[in-house]
Amino acid sequence: MTRRSDFRELPARLLAWFDRHARVLPWRAPIGVARDPYRVWLAEIMLQQTTVPHAAPYFQAFTQRWPRVEDLAAAPEEDVMRAWAGLGYYARARNLLKCAREVAARGGFPGTSAGLRELPGIGPYTAGAIAAIAFGERSAAVDGNVDRVFARLMALKGEWAEEKKRLAAEVARLVPDERPGDFAEALMDLGATICTPAAPNCMICPLTDMCAARAEGAPERYPVKPPKVAKPVRYGHAWVYRRRGKVWLVRRPPEGLLGGMLALPSAVWQEGEAPEAVPPSKADWQALGEVRHVFTHFTLRLSVWQAETPRNPAGEGMWADPEEETGLPTVFAKALALATGGKVRRR
DNA sequence: AAATCGGGGTT
DNA sequence: AACCCAGATTT
Structure with a gap:
């Protein structure tokens, strides 16, 4: 018997399960109710490599402040970056605004995955997801959940990069003509609530009888991925200028790490050993301690200093009230909390 | 194909 | 500490 025939009943079985167990989420509508492409798109961008609980309050804030794509398109980039602060992967926010402006200019979202792409x-993932969920296109949406679910269904043991391609082709074949969007969300819900990474709950899985990994007895061993390289440590210094209770913030260059975001003045972070502490200008600098922060491909150990200053530091910047400022990426929010004795402000 | 790009929850 | 999350873009 071929794999394909093994999965013959999968779409109907999965959709029947989804009808009873779909998660209720802010960007969803009741099953059968049309979805606003703007809200679908916004949610998909926010959810890239981001958990549902982390993205949800940002989705609420964005849709309340910018209810339509035209509203977002008209917003200053500074406002969008500030509203995105804390969500991470800030290139997403820059691209979000670019995309909103293109869509507003052309009078709406493209209705196909090829156009969205x-x-x-x-x-590839986001184009397929939006096309299926918002426009009913028979397109696949293969995210990390779907990778895991099908790695187990098919008991894939080969090189992960190759197996992902094979699995994606299998998913594409299985997308039903009716309810392709529900099919995409059903697979993600199954991965998020039942076919979980560490301890899948096969006892209540609607697909358990067609799962090869379950038949082998150890589904949690899948997917088989290559080992990850250890993160190096980088060291740096951040400088908190204070004046009448306010702090001096600068804007980072538009590209690269934390690109376009507000920040504390800080030199380049160096690997290996801590660089000498060379402040941007002479003042009575006081050491406040160290902040540790984990980025995608390195760990940062940031020494934080503060000093009172009577005048504006050199270069572009602004004075901000540390109690009110919510536009800082988390690493700088942590550093600022060290200076003010406050907590890291987040939604 | 590999590197870059955040932050936080789970185990 | 390791793993992962509704991945995309650049090198």
């Missing part, structure tokens, strides 16, 4: 910030 041309827009900034929309890759």
Whole structure:
């Protein structure tokens, strides 16, 4: 018997399960109710490599402040970056605004995955997801959940990069003509609530009888991925200028790490050993301690210093009230909390 | 194909 | 500490 025939009943079985167990989420509508492409798109961008609980309050804030794509398109970039602060992967926010402006200019979202794929910030997964969920296109949406679910269903043991391609082709074959969007969300819900990474709950899985990994007895061993390289440590210093209770913030260059975001003045972070502490200007600098922060491909150990200053530091910047400022990326919010004795402000 | 790009929850 | 999350873009 071929794999394909093994999965013959999968779409109907999965959709029947989804009808009873779909998660209720802010960007969803009741099953059968049309979805607003703007809200679908916004949620998909926010959810890239981001958990549902982390993204949800940002989705609420964005849709309340910018109810339509035209509203977002008209927003200053500074406002969008500030509203995105804390969500991470800030290129998403820059591309979000670019995309909103292109969509507003052309009078709406493209209705096909191929058209969506041309827009900034929309890759293969997101194009397929929006096309299926918002427009009913028979397109696949293969995310990390779907990778895991099918690695187990098929008991894939080969090189992960190759197996992902095979699995994606299998998913594409299985997308039903009816309810392709529900099919995409059902697979993600199954991965998020039952076929979980560490301890899948096969006892209540609607697909357990067609799962090869379950038949082998150890589904949690899948997917088989290559080992990850250890993160190096980088060291740096951050400088908190204070004046009448306010702090001096600068804007980072538009590209690269934390690109376009507000920040504390800080030199380049160096690997290996801590660089000498050379402040941007002479003052009575006081050491406040160290902040540790984990980025995607390195760990940062940031020494934080503060000093009172009577005048504006050199270069572009602004004075901000540390109690009110919510536009800082988390690493700088942590550093600032060290200076003010406050907590890291987040939604 | 590999590197870059955040932050936080789970185990 | 390791793993992962509704991945995309650049090198």
